[in-house]
Amino acid sequence: MLRHLVRFVVSLGVLLAASFAMLHLIPGDPVRASLGPAAPVELVQARTAALGLDRPLPEQFLTYVGHMLSGDFGTSFITGxxxxxxxxxxxxxTLAIALLAxxxxxxxAVPLGMWAAIRTENGRNRGTDAVFSSGTGAAxxxxxxxxxxxxxxxxxxxxxxxxPAGREGAISYVLPVLALAIGPIAMISRISRVETARELGTDYVRLARAKRLPAGRLYLRHVLPNTLTATLTIGGLLLTALIAxxxxxxxxxxxxxxxxKVVESITQKDYPVAQGVILVYxxxxxxxxxLVDLVLGVLDPTSAIKES
Structure with a gap:
């Protein structure tokens, strides 16, 4: 846990530096962008000094870090x-569509992957195997x-x-969530299929079939729980990918x-908004x-011991 916390702090420091550097390397004058091309030079210079943008970059960075650590994200250059x-x-x-996706x-994906593994077990239904593999790979x-x-x-x-756009009730969630979910469905179903195929070849499944255990009970109560560890691990990591x-x-x-908002703020050279949003992302x-690393360490302590 201590090792993961140290990595988190170091990564956060790198993120602070990267978000500051990226925006300041983009060509353009944020003050001129906020005041407009017709603004007098004297007004632009005064505004630049008031925002501290005339100071050396290292000094601006230290000020930026100090404000971030104190929870002060600043104010928008454009709207105030x-x-x-x-x-x-x-x-x-953002979290709503990422969590829903x-x-x-x-x-x-989990039932789809299990279905594909069961249908293609022992080399059966090669057509299903080809359609599933090529379709999910392309997706x-x-x-x-x-x-x-x-x-x-x-x-x-x-x-x-x-x-086509905006947030207008529950129906407006459908397309954004679907756009985010199609790729992960394909990826997770492939993982679920591999895990299910591995479980179907184990001794306990062969024994259960020899005892003529009902298929529904075998797949839902025995195979499914044993395939979820890797799938849920990917699901936790998937949430971070969907947020980004x-x-x-x-x-x-x-x-x-x-x-x-981050696309708009980068276009407008609105440093405080862009930096704050990138940092939150x-x-x-x-x-x-x-959290995924810590939960996995609790569920499977041997993996943490091996890693150390």
């Missing part, structure tokens, strides 16, 4: 709104934002079943989450990874 308020208002929307992925390779664009074209602009992957999906659907991913 506190960054903490922006994050508080938008983070739940994770749940949908697990609920669909994993397609990025989320392409799914998002395709879903909008088909189900919003074409069939007009769902709203939601950025472009939110942009496509104009979803009022952190992803859309990264910290969320690090925290989830830390």
């Amino acid at each position: 709104e506190p960054v903490a308020d922006v994050i508080t208002a938008r983070l739940p929307n 994770t749940v949908v992925s697990l609920l669909v 994993v390779a397609v990025p989320e934002f392409l799914y998002a664009i395709g879903l909008v074209l088909v189900f919003s602009l074409g069939l007009q079943w769902f709203p 992957g939601s950025l472009l999906v939110e942009y496509v659907f104009a979803w009022p989450g952190l992803g859309l 990264g910290a969320t991913v690090l925290i989830v990874n830390l």
Whole structure:
């Protein structure tokens, strides 16, 4: 646990430095962007000095770290709104579609992978095996934002079943969640299939079949629990990937989450908002990874001993 906590702190420090450096390396003047191209030079210089952007970068970085550690995310260069308020208002929307996509992925992928393993056991149904392998392989390779664009074209602009953008009730969650979930469903179903196939070849399954145990009881009460360890581990890591992957999906659907806001803030050179959102994104991913590692250490202490 101590080793994982140290890694978390170090990773958080790297994240702070990276988020600061990335934005300051992007060409452009954030003050000029916020005041407009017609703003007088004197006003731009005064605003630059007031924001501390005329100071050396190392001094700006130390000030930035000090504010972050004290919980002060600053205020937006463009709107003057506190960054903490922006994050508080938008983070739940991002977490909502990421959590829903994770749940949908697990609920669909685990049974799908088990079904594929049972159908193709001992080399049976080679056609099913080929369709499953090629289909899931292709689905994993397609990025989320392409799914998002395709879903909008088909189900919003074409069939007009769902709203193309914004958050307008429960129905507006369908396409963003589906865009995030398709790839993970394919990936997790492949893992579930491998784990199920391994369990089907064990002695206890052969013994249960010899005793003519009902198939439903065998698969649900015996095979399924033994295949969930690796699947749930991937599911925990999947949540972090979906939080990060939601950025472009939110942009496509104009979803009022952190992803859309970070794209807007980077475009506008709004340093405080972009840095705060990037930091929250990264910290969320690090925290989830830390929790997954700690839970796995509790569930399987031997893995922690081997790692040390």
